[in-house]
Amino acid sequence: MQQKQQTAMNRRNFLRAFGGASTTAVAAAAVTLTPGEAQAYDPGEEETRARYRETEHVKAFYRVNGYETLKK
Template sequence: MTTQKREPIDRRTFLRSATGAAGLAATAAVMTPAMVTDAEAYDPGEDETRTKYQPDSADVQAFYRTNGYETLDRK
């Protein structure tokens, strides 16, 4: 067994080591995207890209008729 006492770390030494660790992490974060392969594009398919709003449909015309939008033009 050794009876050596550790020296307490002062604030300046702690901040120096924390800054160095943060610098290494930032460098690793910058270098990582360079090693990644090409990403595949998301293909939404035909169902998600079709036109969803049909102004001539019966339900849309009924909505505007029941909410009085046709009568607002006549005033």
């Protein structure tokens, strides 16, 4: 009986220590992973040019689905 109780106490102590250590590790990681000041992204001329082109198949899609964007 004494052996079972001693084993149970060892398990409890281990789990208590493990839980405390993991909580401390998560808290430390949260502190170190906090973001700094956000940096602006400049896409450059190549990426800022217009990509959308209203081609014939796009106009047909609008016409078939009843969009009113083409009627100006």
